[in-house]
Amino acid sequence: MPAHEMQGSSHMRCGASSRRKGTIMLNEKLNVLLADWAVAHRKLQNLHWYVKGHAFFQAHVKLEEFYDEANEAVDSVAELILMNGGKPLASMKEYLDASNVVERESDFISVNDAMTQAKADYELILADVKAVKDAADEEGNALVSAAMDDHIAQLSKHLWMLGQSER
């Protein structure tokens, strides 16, 4: 094979391997997001059970919507990782190790504090969603990038509503 063709093919191999590395890094970021949603799901149900106070009825119902949605996000992010050729984290221990969202104790909490907690966690998750979107755009991965737009729209709406409900 002529020298210039060999150079060309090794350049292509190099491009393919950096794409593979990019996909691995994207899947790692998706696994952090998966862990965030998994811990957020547990925590939002914790808040649904333990919330207490004058606006209990509204908060109890809203938190149920939130944890149902978090559970759906867990499944959709895991399936994105699988479509991307990766392996989604699937154990509680791995979620706790990888997540930026931190669990809370099993104890009563005021409506105001519960909503403040949910808002802080959604802010953390939104930052991770944006990191996934940036990595997906760098890789030219339109599937993951478009999926992150849905998370951004959903989280931004919750953050706006939770901001409106603050005293």
Ligand SMILES: [Fe+2]
């Ligand atoms: Fe319930």
